[in-house]
Amino acid sequence: MRTSILIPTFLDLSKTTGDTVRTVNIALQFIRAGLETTMVARKAGQMREPFSVLECKSERQGGWLLPRWVVVVLQNMSKASLVYCVDSWTGSFVALSGKLFNIKLVVEANDLTSTRRSIFHLWTSRPHIPWRLLFAIRVSDLTICPSDSVRLIIASRNPSLDSKLAVVTNGAPRTGLSTSKPNDSRIRIGFIGSVNPGQPIWRFIEIIAPLLRKSENVQLLVMGAGPLMPNLARRIQDLFLTGKCEIVGTRSEKEALEFAGRLDLGLAFYSSGKIWRGCTLGDSMKARLYLRAGIPVATNLPDLGAVVEARGAGKLLDLNRPGEVLAFVDRITADSKLLSEMKGNARLLGAGMPDWDDVGSTLVQILRQRLGIS
Secondary structure, eight states, rough: OEEEEEEEOOTTTTTHHHHHHHHHHHHHHHHHHHOOOEEEEEEETTTOSSEEEEOOOOOOOOHHHHHHHHHHHHHHHHTSSSSESSHHHHHHHHHHHHHTTEEEEEEEEOOSSSSSSSGGGGOOOBBBBHHHHHHHHHHSEEEEEESHHHHHHHHOOOOOOGGGEEEEEEEEESOOOOOOOSSSSEEEEEEEEEOTTOOOOHHHHHHHHHHHOOOSSSEEEEEETTTHHHHHHHHHHHTTTTTTTTEEHHHHHHHHHHHHOSSSEEEEOOOOEEEETTTESSOHHHHHHHHTTOOOOSSSOOOHHHHHHTTTSSEEOTTOOOOHHHHHHHHHOOOOOHHOOOOOHHHHHTTTTTTTTHHHHHHHHHHHHHOOOO
């Protein structure tokens, strides 16, 4: 009997974010493996084919969305043989109800953080594993970790759960990466991602502002999402960088790929909550995108930074050392030979990284071996 997979998510699939890209690509890989796949989402956007997307948006403004979502998920759980949860919120909900339907549960462990969430956490230096994630892991049949670091952290804290853990990283698109740069001599530094209060892109812009103001051939590009995008635009005006920075909202994945292809240096900065003792509590999708396009990466993630530095494909930057950051950006934008070498190294490093087809094959193989799906 063919496995029927349900992917419940509260994501808005009409928006292009790292979460939506991963979720949609995983669903596509399930379809390609011959698995019947249904997704329940807050909003489907254009995501209608080739898998079924059940949209839960309210028809009237102010309508209660969560109860509608819960009802649709429960209705479809009775028809599924496996539920794949892309976050611990849906994982904990499904864990509460899934056993009633006697179906297999898989949850992704994407919610680890080094941020202290309570008074108790002031006395420990361990990463924070949200209660909902820990509950979902205990009840699930299998937990997918985005990196070896996350698996080791969970297993070291809960040795009995080690047999339930597997690692499947993010992927990058094999095709669709545009590397046709505009026909001018400008050096373009770019960031793709969410703009929020904890995002270090704010600090990076402030550090390199003097260089941007004095240089005629350096430009900063930002493709972002979030309620603070207008604030970022105002901050750029305050720094007298109008004309030196281009800001666009998050659009389709195709447009994001075209945007990345215009860059000479890609920024992969993350909040301090995603870094713990030199480990990344997750996996950088944007870094994989940059490298597959042959774009050097500047990052504050210690493990990723060590890799790109060792391969001559980027730089680990500590934004608490603004002098070093400014010196690196000044050097790479002034030395065309160095930039060309780093691009070549980035292309070689990116070529060895898995694309979404590779990631999907690995995931499906794990599900077949560990859970016996067919």
